[in-house]
Amino acid sequence: MDLVLQLLFTGIGIGAVYALVALGFVLIFRATNVVNFAQGEFSMVAAYLMVVFAVDLGWPYWLSFLLALAGMALLGVIFNLGVYYPLRHRTFLPVIIATIGASILMANSVLAIYGPQPQVLQGWFETPGIQLGPVYLDSQYLLIIAVTVVMVIFNYWFFEHTMLGKKLQATSQDKEMASLLGISVSTMIMITFIYSAVLGGLAGILVAPVLFVSIQMGSTIALKAFAATIIGGFGDVAGAIIGGLALGVIETFGAAYISVPYKDGFAFLVLVLFLIFRPQGIFGERVAEKA
Template identity: 95%
Template sequence: MDLVLQLLFTGIGIGAVYALVALGFVLIFRATNVVNFAQGEFSMVAAYIMVVCAVDLALPYWLSFIIALAGMAVVGLVFNLGVYYPLRHRTYLPVIIATIGASILMANGVLALYGPQPQVLPGWFETPGIQLGPVYLDSQYLLIIAVTVVLVIFNYWFFEHTMLGKKLQATSQDKEMASLLGISVSTMIMITFIYSAVLGGLAGLLVAPLLFVSIQMGSTIALKAFAATIIGGFGDVAGAIIGGLALGIIETFGAAYISVPYKDGFAFLVLVLFLVFRPQGIFGERVAEKA
Protein backbone atom coordinates (compact mmCIF):
# COMPACT_ATOMS: atom_id res chain seq x y z
CA MET A 1 0.00 0.00 0.00
CA ASP A 2 2.85 2.35 0.91
CA LEU A 3 4.38 1.57 -2.43
CA VAL A 4 1.14 2.33 -4.26
CA LEU A 5 0.77 5.70 -2.51
CA GLN A 6 4.34 6.71 -3.27
CA LEU A 7 3.93 5.72 -6.92
CA LEU A 8 0.59 7.51 -7.12
CA PHE A 9 2.12 10.73 -5.80
CA THR A 10 5.01 10.57 -8.26
CA GLY A 11 2.69 9.64 -11.12
CA ILE A 12 0.43 12.61 -10.40
CA GLY A 13 3.45 14.89 -10.04
CA ILE A 14 5.02 13.91 -13.34
CA GLY A 15 1.57 13.81 -14.95
CA ALA A 16 0.93 17.40 -13.82
CA VAL A 17 4.10 18.40 -15.67
CA TYR A 18 2.79 16.82 -18.86
CA ALA A 19 -0.58 18.44 -18.25
CA LEU A 20 0.91 21.94 -17.97
CA VAL A 21 2.72 21.62 -21.28
CA ALA A 22 -0.31 19.93 -22.87
CA LEU A 23 -2.42 22.92 -21.89
CA GLY A 24 -0.24 25.13 -24.09
CA PHE A 25 -0.71 22.72 -27.01
CA VAL A 26 -4.46 22.78 -26.59
CA LEU A 27 -4.87 26.54 -26.36
CA ILE A 28 -2.92 27.17 -29.56
CA PHE A 29 -4.67 24.31 -31.34
CA ARG A 30 -8.06 25.72 -30.41
CA ALA A 31 -7.16 29.17 -31.62
CA THR A 32 -5.36 28.29 -34.82
CA ASN A 33 -6.05 24.60 -35.62
CA VAL A 34 -2.31 24.12 -35.61
CA VAL A 35 -0.09 21.97 -33.39
CA ASN A 36 2.73 24.07 -32.07
CA PHE A 37 5.78 21.82 -31.98
CA ALA A 38 7.82 24.54 -30.32
CA GLN A 39 5.72 24.30 -27.15
CA GLY A 40 8.42 22.26 -25.38
CA GLU A 41 11.07 24.79 -26.32
CA PHE A 42 9.05 27.50 -24.56
CA SER A 43 9.68 25.55 -21.35
CA MET A 44 13.38 25.28 -22.10
CA VAL A 45 13.82 28.96 -22.97
CA ALA A 46 12.04 30.06 -19.78
CA ALA A 47 14.25 27.77 -17.68
CA TYR A 48 17.38 29.29 -19.19
CA ILE A 49 16.13 32.84 -18.57
CA MET A 50 15.53 31.76 -14.97
CA VAL A 51 19.04 30.33 -14.67
CA VAL A 52 20.55 33.55 -16.01
CA CYS A 53 18.54 35.68 -13.56
CA ALA A 54 18.45 33.54 -10.42
CA VAL A 55 21.84 31.81 -10.65
CA ASP A 56 24.17 33.90 -12.82
CA LEU A 57 22.90 37.35 -11.80
CA ALA A 58 21.83 36.17 -8.32
CA LEU A 59 18.53 38.10 -8.45
CA PRO A 60 15.82 37.14 -5.92
CA TYR A 61 13.99 33.96 -6.91
CA TRP A 62 10.54 35.55 -7.19
CA LEU A 63 11.88 38.41 -9.29
CA SER A 64 13.67 36.01 -11.63
CA PHE A 65 10.45 34.05 -11.90
CA ILE A 66 8.52 37.14 -12.97
CA ILE A 67 11.26 38.20 -15.39
CA ALA A 68 11.28 34.72 -16.96
CA LEU A 69 7.50 34.72 -17.42
CA ALA A 70 7.55 38.28 -18.80
CA GLY A 71 10.33 37.17 -21.14
CA MET A 72 8.11 34.32 -22.30
CA ALA A 73 5.30 36.78 -23.07
CA VAL A 74 7.73 38.55 -25.39
CA VAL A 75 8.81 35.23 -26.90
CA GLY A 76 5.13 34.38 -27.50
CA LEU A 77 4.55 37.73 -29.19
CA VAL A 78 7.60 37.37 -31.43
CA PHE A 79 6.64 33.78 -32.18
CA ASN A 80 3.17 34.88 -33.24
CA LEU A 81 4.49 37.67 -35.45
CA GLY A 82 7.40 35.71 -36.90
CA VAL A 83 6.08 32.18 -37.26
CA TYR A 84 2.28 32.19 -37.36
CA TYR A 85 1.23 35.60 -38.70
CA PRO A 86 3.04 35.50 -42.08
CA LEU A 87 1.52 32.06 -42.79
CA ARG A 88 -1.96 32.60 -41.34
CA HIS A 89 -3.75 32.40 -44.69
CA ARG A 90 -2.04 29.14 -45.67
CA THR A 91 -3.16 25.64 -44.75
CA TYR A 92 -2.09 24.18 -41.43
CA LEU A 93 0.87 22.27 -42.89
CA PRO A 94 3.26 25.20 -43.58
CA VAL A 95 2.48 26.57 -40.11
CA ILE A 96 3.24 23.27 -38.42
CA ILE A 97 6.51 23.00 -40.31
CA ALA A 98 7.32 26.58 -39.34
CA THR A 99 6.79 25.70 -35.66
CA ILE A 100 9.17 22.75 -36.04
CA GLY A 101 11.70 25.11 -37.60
CA ALA A 102 11.21 27.59 -34.78
CA SER A 103 11.77 24.86 -32.20
CA ILE A 104 15.08 23.89 -33.83
CA LEU A 105 16.05 27.56 -33.96
CA MET A 106 15.24 28.09 -30.29
CA ALA A 107 17.11 24.97 -29.15
CA ASN A 108 20.22 25.81 -31.14
CA GLY A 109 19.94 29.51 -30.35
CA VAL A 110 20.08 28.76 -26.62
CA LEU A 111 22.90 26.29 -27.26
CA ALA A 112 24.89 28.97 -29.08
CA LEU A 113 24.18 31.64 -26.46
CA TYR A 114 24.47 29.63 -23.28
CA GLY A 115 26.56 26.64 -24.23
CA PRO A 116 25.82 22.96 -23.81
CA GLN A 117 26.37 22.59 -20.04
CA PRO A 118 23.28 21.32 -18.21
CA GLN A 119 22.48 23.70 -15.37
CA VAL A 120 21.15 23.29 -11.87
CA LEU A 121 18.24 25.47 -10.79
CA PRO A 122 17.36 25.42 -7.09
CA GLY A 123 13.71 24.80 -6.20
CA TRP A 124 11.23 27.23 -4.65
CA PHE A 125 11.59 25.77 -1.20
CA GLU A 126 14.53 25.29 1.15
CA THR A 127 13.20 21.92 2.29
CA PRO A 128 13.42 19.37 -0.51
CA GLY A 129 10.29 17.58 0.69
CA ILE A 130 8.29 16.18 3.58
CA GLN A 131 7.85 12.66 4.88
CA LEU A 132 4.13 12.02 5.35
CA GLY A 133 3.85 8.61 6.97
CA PRO A 134 5.26 6.14 4.50
CA VAL A 135 5.16 8.55 1.57
CA TYR A 136 7.85 11.08 0.69
CA LEU A 137 6.36 14.20 -0.86
CA ASP A 138 8.86 16.15 -2.95
CA SER A 139 8.14 19.84 -2.36
CA GLN A 140 8.64 20.72 -6.02
CA TYR A 141 6.13 18.05 -7.11
CA LEU A 142 3.68 19.40 -4.53
CA LEU A 143 4.10 22.86 -6.01
CA ILE A 144 3.57 21.54 -9.54
CA ILE A 145 0.37 19.75 -8.52
CA ALA A 146 -0.90 22.88 -6.74
CA VAL A 147 -0.14 25.10 -9.72
CA THR A 148 -1.92 22.67 -12.04
CA VAL A 149 -5.05 22.74 -9.87
CA VAL A 150 -4.98 26.53 -9.74
CA LEU A 151 -4.54 26.77 -13.49
CA VAL A 152 -7.45 24.46 -14.17
CA ILE A 153 -9.68 26.68 -12.05
CA PHE A 154 -8.22 29.84 -13.58
CA ASN A 155 -8.69 28.60 -17.12
CA TYR A 156 -12.28 27.64 -16.44
CA TRP A 157 -13.03 31.06 -14.97
CA PHE A 158 -11.10 32.89 -17.67
CA PHE A 159 -12.66 31.16 -20.67
CA GLU A 160 -16.20 30.88 -19.31
CA HIS A 161 -16.63 34.03 -17.24
CA THR A 162 -14.57 36.84 -18.76
CA MET A 163 -15.24 38.77 -21.93
CA LEU A 164 -11.70 38.25 -23.17
CA GLY A 165 -12.01 34.51 -22.57
CA LYS A 166 -15.30 34.39 -24.43
CA LYS A 167 -13.81 36.33 -27.33
CA LEU A 168 -10.92 33.86 -27.43
CA GLN A 169 -13.39 30.96 -27.44
CA ALA A 170 -15.42 32.55 -30.19
CA THR A 171 -12.30 33.04 -32.27
CA SER A 172 -11.27 29.43 -31.85
CA GLN A 173 -14.71 28.16 -32.79
CA ASP A 174 -15.31 30.23 -35.90
CA LYS A 175 -12.91 32.92 -37.04
CA GLU A 176 -15.16 34.39 -39.74
CA MET A 177 -18.16 34.67 -37.46
CA ALA A 178 -16.04 36.16 -34.68
CA SER A 179 -14.62 38.73 -37.03
CA LEU A 180 -18.16 39.64 -38.25
CA LEU A 181 -19.04 40.29 -34.60
CA GLY A 182 -16.24 42.81 -34.34
CA ILE A 183 -13.68 40.63 -32.59
CA SER A 184 -10.14 41.24 -33.80
CA VAL A 185 -9.13 37.73 -34.74
CA SER A 186 -5.42 38.41 -35.10
CA THR A 187 -5.29 40.10 -31.70
CA MET A 188 -7.05 37.12 -30.12
CA ILE A 189 -4.59 34.73 -31.74
CA MET A 190 -1.70 36.88 -30.58
CA ILE A 191 -3.02 36.76 -27.01
CA THR A 192 -3.32 32.99 -27.30
CA PHE A 193 0.30 32.65 -28.37
CA ILE A 194 1.47 34.90 -25.55
CA TYR A 195 -0.59 32.97 -23.00
CA SER A 196 0.63 29.62 -24.31
CA ALA A 197 4.25 30.74 -24.22
CA VAL A 198 3.83 31.89 -20.63
CA LEU A 199 2.13 28.59 -19.69
CA GLY A 200 4.88 26.58 -21.38
CA GLY A 201 7.43 28.76 -19.63
CA LEU A 202 5.74 28.20 -16.28
CA ALA A 203 5.93 24.43 -16.82
CA GLY A 204 9.62 24.78 -17.60
CA LEU A 205 10.32 26.83 -14.48
CA LEU A 206 8.51 24.29 -12.33
CA VAL A 207 10.22 21.17 -13.69
CA ALA A 208 13.72 22.67 -14.02
CA PRO A 209 14.65 22.01 -10.36
CA LEU A 210 13.60 18.35 -10.85
CA LEU A 211 14.96 17.48 -14.29
CA PHE A 212 17.78 20.04 -14.54
CA VAL A 213 18.01 22.74 -17.19
CA SER A 214 19.24 21.40 -20.51
CA ILE A 215 18.68 22.09 -24.18
CA GLN A 216 16.63 18.92 -24.67
CA MET A 217 14.52 19.26 -21.49
CA GLY A 218 11.64 20.72 -23.51
CA SER A 219 11.48 18.14 -26.25
CA THR A 220 11.33 15.13 -23.91
CA ILE A 221 8.42 16.59 -21.97
CA ALA A 222 6.66 17.93 -25.06
CA LEU A 223 6.50 14.50 -26.68
CA LYS A 224 4.64 13.11 -23.67
CA ALA A 225 2.49 16.23 -23.43
CA PHE A 226 1.57 15.81 -27.08
CA ALA A 227 0.48 12.23 -26.37
CA ALA A 228 -1.48 13.50 -23.36
CA THR A 229 -3.26 16.02 -25.58
CA ILE A 230 -4.35 13.32 -28.01
CA ILE A 231 -5.51 11.03 -25.20
CA GLY A 232 -7.48 13.85 -23.60
CA GLY A 233 -9.00 14.96 -26.87
CA PHE A 234 -7.28 17.56 -28.93
CA GLY A 235 -8.61 20.98 -28.21
CA ASP A 236 -10.08 20.23 -24.81
CA VAL A 237 -8.59 21.91 -21.74
CA ALA A 238 -9.95 19.42 -19.22
CA GLY A 239 -8.90 16.62 -21.56
CA ALA A 240 -5.31 17.83 -21.60
CA ILE A 241 -5.17 17.84 -17.81
CA ILE A 242 -6.78 14.41 -17.45
CA GLY A 243 -4.66 13.05 -20.30
CA GLY A 244 -1.47 14.35 -18.71
CA LEU A 245 -2.28 12.95 -15.29
CA ALA A 246 -3.37 9.61 -16.76
CA LEU A 247 -0.14 9.33 -18.72
CA GLY A 248 1.99 10.13 -15.67
CA ILE A 249 0.19 7.57 -13.54
CA ILE A 250 0.14 4.87 -16.24
CA GLU A 251 3.84 5.10 -16.96
CA THR A 252 4.84 5.21 -13.29
CA PHE A 253 2.75 2.14 -12.40
CA GLY A 254 3.70 0.40 -15.63
CA ALA A 255 7.35 0.92 -14.77
CA ALA A 256 6.89 -0.32 -11.21
CA TYR A 257 4.78 -3.40 -11.91
CA ILE A 258 5.59 -4.45 -15.47
CA SER A 259 8.87 -3.14 -16.83
CA VAL A 260 11.12 -0.15 -16.17
CA PRO A 261 12.92 -0.11 -19.54
CA TYR A 262 9.56 0.00 -21.37
CA LYS A 263 8.25 2.90 -19.28
CA ASP A 264 7.98 5.24 -22.26
CA GLY A 265 6.43 2.38 -24.18
CA PHE A 266 3.35 2.31 -21.94
CA ALA A 267 2.65 5.97 -22.59
CA PHE A 268 2.85 5.52 -26.32
CA LEU A 269 0.98 2.20 -26.26
CA VAL A 270 -1.93 4.04 -24.63
CA LEU A 271 -1.58 6.70 -27.32
CA VAL A 272 -1.77 4.09 -30.09
CA LEU A 273 -4.81 2.44 -28.47
CA PHE A 274 -6.55 5.79 -28.34
CA LEU A 275 -5.67 6.60 -31.93
CA VAL A 276 -7.12 3.26 -33.04
CA PHE A 277 -10.22 3.01 -30.87
CA ARG A 278 -11.05 6.55 -29.85
CA PRO A 279 -9.16 9.01 -32.05
CA GLN A 280 -11.13 11.96 -30.74
CA GLY A 281 -9.74 11.32 -27.22
CA ILE A 282 -11.58 11.12 -23.92
CA PHE A 283 -13.40 14.42 -24.17
CA GLY A 284 -13.17 15.14 -27.88
CA GLU A 285 -16.23 15.25 -30.09
CA ARG A 286 -16.20 13.29 -33.28
CA VAL A 287 -15.78 15.87 -35.99
CA ALA A 288 -15.30 15.68 -39.69
CA GLU A 289 -11.80 16.57 -40.85
CA LYS A 290 -11.30 20.28 -40.77
CA ALA A 291 -10.82 21.67 -44.23
Protein backbone atom coordinates in the same frame (compact mmCIF):
# COMPACT_ATOMS: atom_id res chain seq x y z
CA MET B 1 -0.14 0.33 -0.16
CA ASP B 2 2.80 2.63 0.72
CA LEU B 3 4.32 1.82 -2.63
CA VAL B 4 1.08 2.60 -4.45
CA LEU B 5 0.71 5.97 -2.70
CA GLN B 6 4.32 6.92 -3.44
CA LEU B 7 3.93 5.97 -7.09
CA LEU B 8 0.60 7.78 -7.33
CA PHE B 9 2.11 10.98 -5.96
CA THR B 10 5.06 10.84 -8.36
CA GLY B 11 2.83 9.92 -11.30
CA ILE B 12 0.50 12.84 -10.64
CA GLY B 13 3.50 15.17 -10.23
CA ILE B 14 5.03 14.15 -13.57
CA GLY B 15 1.57 14.10 -15.17
CA ALA B 16 0.89 17.65 -13.99
CA VAL B 17 3.94 18.85 -15.96
CA TYR B 18 2.66 17.07 -19.08
CA ALA B 19 -0.76 18.62 -18.44
CA LEU B 20 0.60 22.18 -18.26
CA VAL B 21 2.48 21.81 -21.53
CA ALA B 22 -0.48 19.98 -23.11
CA LEU B 23 -2.68 22.91 -22.16
CA GLY B 24 -0.47 25.16 -24.29
CA PHE B 25 -0.82 22.74 -27.22
CA VAL B 26 -4.60 22.77 -26.90
CA LEU B 27 -5.03 26.53 -26.61
CA ILE B 28 -2.99 27.19 -29.74
CA PHE B 29 -4.70 24.36 -31.61
CA ARG B 30 -8.12 25.71 -30.73
CA ALA B 31 -7.21 29.22 -31.79
CA THR B 32 -5.33 28.42 -34.98
CA ASN B 33 -6.03 24.78 -35.93
CA VAL B 34 -2.29 24.25 -35.83
CA VAL B 35 -0.14 22.05 -33.58
CA ASN B 36 2.71 24.10 -32.16
CA PHE B 37 5.70 21.79 -32.02
CA ALA B 38 7.77 24.49 -30.36
CA GLN B 39 5.65 24.29 -27.18
CA GLY B 40 8.33 22.18 -25.46
CA GLU B 41 11.01 24.69 -26.33
CA PHE B 42 8.97 27.38 -24.53
CA SER B 43 9.56 25.33 -21.37
CA MET B 44 13.27 25.05 -22.07
CA VAL B 45 13.73 28.76 -22.83
CA ALA B 46 11.89 29.76 -19.63
CA ALA B 47 14.07 27.43 -17.55
CA TYR B 48 17.21 29.00 -19.04
CA LEU B 49 15.83 32.48 -18.36
CA MET B 50 15.44 31.45 -14.73
CA VAL B 51 19.07 30.28 -14.68
CA VAL B 52 20.18 33.62 -16.12
CA PHE B 53 18.16 35.72 -13.66
CA ALA B 54 18.25 33.62 -10.48
CA VAL B 55 21.63 31.87 -10.77
CA ASP B 56 23.90 33.97 -12.99
CA LEU B 57 22.63 37.40 -11.93
CA GLY B 58 21.67 36.27 -8.43
CA TRP B 59 18.34 38.13 -8.44
CA PRO B 60 15.59 37.06 -6.01
CA TYR B 61 13.73 33.93 -7.04
CA TRP B 62 10.30 35.60 -7.20
CA LEU B 63 11.63 38.45 -9.32
CA SER B 64 13.43 36.03 -11.63
CA PHE B 65 10.21 34.04 -11.91
CA LEU B 66 8.19 37.10 -12.92
CA LEU B 67 10.85 38.27 -15.34
CA ALA B 68 11.11 34.81 -16.92
CA LEU B 69 7.34 34.73 -17.44
CA ALA B 70 7.45 38.26 -18.87
CA GLY B 71 10.20 37.07 -21.20
CA MET B 72 7.96 34.20 -22.26
CA ALA B 73 5.10 36.60 -22.98
CA LEU B 74 7.47 38.54 -25.22
CA LEU B 75 8.58 35.32 -26.88
CA GLY B 76 4.89 34.51 -27.48
CA VAL B 77 4.50 37.83 -29.30
CA ILE B 78 7.64 37.26 -31.39
CA PHE B 79 6.58 33.69 -32.14
CA ASN B 80 3.15 34.82 -33.27
CA LEU B 81 4.52 37.62 -35.47
CA GLY B 82 7.46 35.65 -36.83
CA VAL B 83 6.12 32.14 -37.24
CA TYR B 84 2.32 32.09 -37.35
CA TYR B 85 1.23 35.47 -38.67
CA PRO B 86 3.10 35.43 -42.01
CA LEU B 87 1.66 31.98 -42.78
CA ARG B 88 -1.85 32.47 -41.35
CA HIS B 89 -3.59 32.23 -44.74
CA ARG B 90 -1.74 29.07 -45.76
CA THR B 91 -2.81 25.51 -45.00
CA PHE B 92 -1.88 24.05 -41.63
CA LEU B 93 1.14 22.15 -42.99
CA PRO B 94 3.51 25.08 -43.64
CA VAL B 95 2.65 26.50 -40.22
CA ILE B 96 3.40 23.20 -38.48
CA ILE B 97 6.71 22.95 -40.32
CA ALA B 98 7.45 26.55 -39.33
CA THR B 99 6.84 25.68 -35.66
CA ILE B 100 9.25 22.73 -35.97
CA GLY B 101 11.79 25.08 -37.56
CA ALA B 102 11.26 27.58 -34.76
CA SER B 103 11.78 24.88 -32.14
CA ILE B 104 15.11 23.92 -33.74
CA LEU B 105 16.08 27.59 -33.90
CA MET B 106 15.25 28.13 -30.24
CA ALA B 107 17.13 25.03 -29.09
CA ASN B 108 20.21 25.92 -31.10
CA SER B 109 20.08 29.59 -30.13
CA VAL B 110 20.14 28.64 -26.47
CA LEU B 111 22.94 26.16 -27.23
CA ALA B 112 24.95 28.88 -28.99
CA ILE B 113 24.38 31.47 -26.26
CA TYR B 114 24.51 29.33 -23.15
CA GLY B 115 26.52 26.28 -24.18
CA PRO B 116 25.63 22.61 -23.84
CA GLN B 117 26.20 22.28 -20.08
CA PRO B 118 23.15 21.15 -18.11
CA GLN B 119 22.42 23.62 -15.32
CA VAL B 120 21.15 23.26 -11.80
CA LEU B 121 18.21 25.40 -10.73
CA GLN B 122 17.17 25.29 -7.08
CA GLY B 123 13.51 24.79 -6.27
CA TRP B 124 11.26 27.44 -4.77
CA PHE B 125 11.51 25.97 -1.28
CA GLU B 126 14.53 25.39 0.93
CA THR B 127 13.09 22.07 2.14
CA PRO B 128 13.43 19.40 -0.55
CA GLY B 129 10.31 17.59 0.66
CA ILE B 130 8.28 16.27 3.55
CA GLN B 131 7.73 12.78 4.86
CA LEU B 132 4.01 12.16 5.29
CA GLY B 133 3.74 8.74 6.91
CA PRO B 134 5.21 6.25 4.48
CA VAL B 135 5.10 8.67 1.54
CA TYR B 136 7.81 11.19 0.69
CA LEU B 137 6.32 14.30 -0.88
CA ASP B 138 8.88 16.18 -2.98
CA SER B 139 8.23 19.87 -2.42
CA GLN B 140 8.74 20.68 -6.09
CA TYR B 141 6.20 18.06 -7.17
CA LEU B 142 3.79 19.45 -4.55
CA LEU B 143 4.25 22.89 -6.06
CA ILE B 144 3.76 21.53 -9.60
CA ILE B 145 0.50 19.82 -8.60
CA ALA B 146 -0.74 22.93 -6.78
CA VAL B 147 0.07 25.19 -9.71
CA THR B 148 -1.69 22.83 -12.11
CA VAL B 149 -4.82 22.87 -9.96
CA VAL B 150 -4.70 26.67 -9.81
CA MET B 151 -4.21 26.89 -13.57
CA VAL B 152 -7.17 24.58 -14.21
CA ILE B 153 -9.39 26.78 -12.03
CA PHE B 154 -7.96 29.92 -13.61
CA ASN B 155 -8.57 28.55 -17.10
CA TYR B 156 -12.18 27.74 -16.28
CA TRP B 157 -12.77 31.18 -14.78
CA PHE B 158 -10.92 32.98 -17.56
CA PHE B 159 -12.60 31.24 -20.48
CA GLU B 160 -16.09 30.99 -19.00
CA HIS B 161 -16.44 34.15 -16.91
CA THR B 162 -14.42 36.91 -18.54
CA MET B 163 -15.18 38.79 -21.73
CA LEU B 164 -11.63 38.29 -23.00
CA GLY B 165 -11.93 34.54 -22.43
CA LYS B 166 -15.24 34.44 -24.26
CA LYS B 167 -13.75 36.41 -27.14
CA LEU B 168 -10.86 33.91 -27.29
CA GLN B 169 -13.36 31.04 -27.32
CA ALA B 170 -15.43 32.70 -30.02
CA THR B 171 -12.30 33.20 -32.12
CA SER B 172 -11.26 29.59 -31.73
CA GLN B 173 -14.73 28.33 -32.69
CA ASP B 174 -15.42 30.51 -35.74
CA LYS B 175 -12.98 33.19 -36.79
CA GLU B 176 -15.22 34.72 -39.46
CA MET B 177 -18.21 35.04 -37.15
CA ALA B 178 -15.99 36.45 -34.41
CA SER B 179 -14.63 39.00 -36.85
CA LEU B 180 -18.17 39.96 -37.91
CA LEU B 181 -18.99 40.54 -34.25
CA GLY B 182 -16.16 43.04 -33.98
CA ILE B 183 -13.59 40.82 -32.30
CA SER B 184 -10.04 41.41 -33.47
CA VAL B 185 -9.08 37.90 -34.51
CA SER B 186 -5.38 38.66 -34.89
CA THR B 187 -5.27 40.19 -31.39
CA MET B 188 -7.02 37.14 -29.92
CA ILE B 189 -4.56 34.82 -31.62
CA MET B 190 -1.70 36.96 -30.34
CA ILE B 191 -3.05 36.67 -26.80
CA THR B 192 -3.37 32.90 -27.24
CA PHE B 193 0.28 32.62 -28.23
CA ILE B 194 1.32 34.79 -25.29
CA TYR B 195 -0.74 32.69 -22.89
CA SER B 196 0.57 29.41 -24.33
CA ALA B 197 4.17 30.58 -24.16
CA VAL B 198 3.68 31.62 -20.52
CA LEU B 199 2.03 28.28 -19.70
CA GLY B 200 4.83 26.33 -21.38
CA GLY B 201 7.35 28.51 -19.57
CA LEU B 202 5.63 27.94 -16.26
CA ALA B 203 5.91 24.17 -16.78
CA GLY B 204 9.60 24.51 -17.64
CA ILE B 205 10.39 26.64 -14.58
CA LEU B 206 8.53 24.25 -12.30
CA VAL B 207 10.12 21.09 -13.64
CA ALA B 208 13.68 22.48 -13.98
CA PRO B 209 14.70 21.78 -10.36
CA VAL B 210 13.64 18.15 -10.83
CA LEU B 211 14.97 17.36 -14.33
CA PHE B 212 17.80 19.95 -14.48
CA VAL B 213 17.97 22.63 -17.14
CA SER B 214 19.14 21.27 -20.46
CA ILE B 215 18.58 21.88 -24.15
CA GLN B 216 16.73 18.55 -24.44
CA MET B 217 14.33 19.10 -21.55
CA GLY B 218 11.70 20.75 -23.73
CA SER B 219 11.48 18.11 -26.41
CA THR B 220 11.31 15.30 -23.82
CA ILE B 221 8.35 16.89 -22.05
CA ALA B 222 6.63 18.02 -25.26
CA LEU B 223 6.54 14.52 -26.74
CA LYS B 224 4.64 13.20 -23.73
CA ALA B 225 2.46 16.32 -23.56
CA PHE B 226 1.56 15.85 -27.22
CA ALA B 227 0.56 12.25 -26.49
CA ALA B 228 -1.45 13.50 -23.51
CA THR B 229 -3.24 15.99 -25.74
CA ILE B 230 -4.29 13.26 -28.15
CA ILE B 231 -5.39 10.96 -25.33
CA GLY B 232 -7.42 13.75 -23.74
CA GLY B 233 -8.98 14.80 -27.02
CA PHE B 234 -7.22 17.33 -29.19
CA GLY B 235 -8.74 20.71 -28.63
CA ASP B 236 -10.17 20.08 -25.19
CA VAL B 237 -8.79 21.84 -22.12
CA ALA B 238 -10.14 19.30 -19.64
CA GLY B 239 -8.88 16.53 -21.91
CA ALA B 240 -5.34 17.92 -21.85
CA ILE B 241 -5.34 17.96 -18.05
CA ILE B 242 -6.85 14.49 -17.66
CA GLY B 243 -4.65 13.11 -20.48
CA GLY B 244 -1.49 14.54 -18.91
CA LEU B 245 -2.26 13.24 -15.43
CA ALA B 246 -3.32 9.84 -16.80
CA LEU B 247 -0.12 9.52 -18.81
CA GLY B 248 2.07 10.39 -15.82
CA VAL B 249 0.31 7.85 -13.61
CA ILE B 250 0.22 5.11 -16.26
CA GLU B 251 3.92 5.32 -17.06
CA THR B 252 4.92 5.44 -13.39
CA PHE B 253 2.83 2.39 -12.47
CA GLY B 254 3.81 0.61 -15.69
CA ALA B 255 7.47 1.13 -14.81
CA ALA B 256 6.98 -0.10 -11.25
CA TYR B 257 4.87 -3.17 -11.96
CA ILE B 258 5.76 -4.26 -15.50
CA SER B 259 9.06 -2.91 -16.81
CA VAL B 260 11.26 0.09 -16.08
CA PRO B 261 13.10 0.15 -19.44
CA TYR B 262 9.77 0.21 -21.31
CA LYS B 263 8.38 3.09 -19.23
CA ASP B 264 8.09 5.40 -22.24
CA GLY B 265 6.57 2.51 -24.17
CA PHE B 266 3.50 2.45 -21.90
CA ALA B 267 2.72 6.07 -22.60
CA PHE B 268 2.94 5.54 -26.33
CA LEU B 269 1.11 2.20 -26.17
CA VAL B 270 -1.82 4.02 -24.58
CA LEU B 271 -1.53 6.63 -27.32
CA VAL B 272 -1.64 3.98 -30.05
CA LEU B 273 -4.62 2.26 -28.41
CA PHE B 274 -6.47 5.58 -28.31
CA LEU B 275 -5.62 6.29 -31.93
CA ILE B 276 -7.04 2.89 -32.91
CA PHE B 277 -10.13 2.66 -30.69
CA ARG B 278 -10.96 6.24 -29.80
CA PRO B 279 -9.05 8.60 -32.08
CA GLN B 280 -11.02 11.60 -30.88
CA GLY B 281 -9.64 11.05 -27.35
CA ILE B 282 -11.50 11.10 -24.04
CA PHE B 283 -13.29 14.41 -24.62
CA GLY B 284 -13.17 14.38 -28.37
CA GLU B 285 -16.33 16.04 -29.64
CA ARG B 286 -14.60 19.23 -30.67
CA VAL B 287 -12.21 17.32 -32.92
CA ALA B 288 -15.19 15.80 -34.69
CA GLU B 289 -16.64 19.29 -35.14
CA LYS B 290 -13.42 20.61 -36.61
CA ALA B 291 -13.02 17.63 -38.91
